[in-house]
Amino acid sequence: MPYVNIKVTDEGVSAAQKRMLIEGSTALLERVLNKPRHTTFVVIDEVATDNWGVGGESVTALRAKERGE
Amino acid sequence: MPYVNIKVTDEGVSAAQKRMLIEGSTALLERVLNKPRHTTFVVIDEVATDNWGVGGESVTALRAKERGE
Amino acid sequence: MPYVNIKVTDEGVSAAQKRMLIEGSTALLERVLNKPRHTTFVVIDEVATDNWGVGGESVTALRAKERGE
Amino acid sequence: MPYVNIKVTDEGVSAAQKRMLIEGSTALLERVLNKPRHTTFVVIDEVATDNWGVGGESVTALRAKERGE
Amino acid sequence: MPYVNIKVTDEGVSAAQKRMLIEGSTALLERVLNKPRHTTFVVIDEVATDNWGVGGESVTALRAKERGE
Amino acid sequence: MPYVNIKVTDEGVSAAQKRMLIEGSTALLERVLNKPRHTTFVVIDEVATDNWGVGGESVTALRAKERGE
Numbered sequence: 001m002p003y004v005n006i007k008v009t010d011e012g013v014s015a016a017q018k019r020m021l022i023e024g025s026t027a028l029l030e031r032v033l034n035k036p037r038h039t040t041f042v043v044i045d046e047v048a049t050d051n052w053g054v055g056g057e058s059v060t061a062l063r064a065k066e067r068g069e
Numbered sequence: 070m071p072y073v074n075i076k077v078t079d080e081g082v083s084a085a086q087k088r089m090l091i092e093g094s095t096a097l098l099e100r101v102l103n104k105p106r107h108t109t110f111v112v113i114d115e116v117a118t119d120n121w122g123v124g125g126e127s128v129t130a131l132r133a134k135e136r137g138e
Numbered sequence: 139m140p141y142v143n144i145k146v147t148d149e150g151v152s153a154a155q156k157r158m159l160i161e162g163s164t165a166l167l168e169r170v171l172n173k174p175r176h177t178t179f180v181v182i183d184e185v186a187t188d189n190w191g192v193g194g195e196s197v198t199a200l201r202a203k204e205r206g207e
Numbered sequence: 208m209p210y211v212n213i214k215v216t217d218e219g220v221s222a223a224q225k226r227m228l229i230e231g232s233t234a235l236l237e238r239v240l241n242k243p244r245h246t247t248f249v250v251i252d253e254v255a256t257d258n259w260g261v262g263g264e265s266v267t268a269l270r271a272k273e274r275g276e
Numbered sequence: 277m278p279y280v281n282i283k284v285t286d287e288g289v290s291a292a293q294k295r296m297l298i299e300g301s302t303a304l305l306e307r308v309l310n311k312p313r314h315t316t317f318v319v320i321d322e323v324a325t326d327n328w329g330v331g332g333e334s335v336t337a338l339r340a341k342e343r344g345e
Numbered sequence: 346m347p348y349v350n351i352k353v354t355d356e357g358v359s360a361a362q363k364r365m366l367i368e369g370s371t372a373l374l375e376r377v378l379n380k381p382r383h384t385t386f387v388v389i390d391e392v393a394t395d396n397w398g399v400g401g402e403s404v405t406a407l408r409a410k411e412r413g414e
């Protein structure tokens with residue numbers, strides 16, 4: 001009964017991509033630890049770029065730098 | 070000073086139901102572990118059905134199957 | 139498919155008390171939100187008192203104060 | 208590579224305040240544990256007051272009491 | 277900068293299996309969302325079977341039933 | 346009533362350093378968001394280096410590389 005939580009920035013993750021993350025995580029637990037597929041829960045959290053920091057800066061600021069702003 | 074996090078799918082949980090989850094969790098910690106009520110925190114996360122997976126599928130897909138779609 | 143995470147300080151929680159927390163949380167989700175019992179996951183984390191802080195102090199320090207040390 | 212998660216009620220946290228939380232957490236880990244700044248992740252979760260409970264009541268109810276309602 | 281948390285029961289996960297979970301999660305985020313590998317963090321939590329509940333029972337109890345006890 | 350969770354690798358964090366993390370986080374929430382000190386909870390998780398991955402590798406492996414192994 002694994003539980004997988006995936007946190008990513010909220011930058012346009014599509015429903016199809018979410019399905020791939022759910023399927024891929026579930027398959028990974030099955031392949032590595034032989035966990036029955038129906039017992040795996042996956043929760044995806046999409047986090048606003050203002051609310052995610054790396055290296056002391058928000059991802060909002062990092063993205064602006066990447067764009068040369 | 071317990072901390073309880075309840076994650077459920079975002080399928081119309083009312084404010085009254087949230088109050089019952091908060092009250093019920095707090096009472097449970099008091100009853101079982103004798104934790105003073107004022108020290109218990111409860112955080113409820115409502116997760117979009119696209120973002121929750123069980124058995125490799127999103128809850129969105131599971132709900133559609135349940136409805137016979 | 140609710141997921142409940144209960145964090146408490148690691149101060150001698152017995153296996154019987156853990157079973158009561160698991161049973162009680164599962165029953166709460168069933169009663170309030172009509173969630174099928176078999177779909178509820180509960181994870182209990184026991185946290186060392188050095189690793190839990192309230193009001194800027196560790197619970198280790200708070201417990202010493204309560205004992206009049 | 209520390210990971211810091213800060214949960215606060217969703218009561219008007221500004222982007223500037225979020226930047227201060229990100230910067231402050233990152234600096235704290237650097238100062239106390241000598242963690243390189245670029246390896247620290249910070250995620251801020253803003254939780255609706257209906258979804259946060261203290262002492263068995265929602266923060267929505269607590270705020271109403273504080274206002275004398 | 278994704279963050280992946282994998283919780284599994286503490287039933288003999290080897291260091292090699294942990295490496296496969298870390299590698300597999302990182303590859304999944306790269307494949308599905310094009311996330312640079314060096315920005316993905318993975319944290320694996322191993323939870324004692326007394327501390328994990330499914331369907332109102334501890335995994336300790338479920339495992340005993342599976343063994344026919 | 347903020348809740349702060351700090352995850353770091355389990356590489357010899359002392360009780361004094363934990364107290365500094367608790368005090369520092371609590372002071373940060375007070376300074377930035379004016380949160381009363383007594384309402385802030387801090388939980389520190391120490392994660393084994395086998396259980397933490399960055400860039401697809403465990404921290405155990407990264408530390409060995411840093412030591413030139």
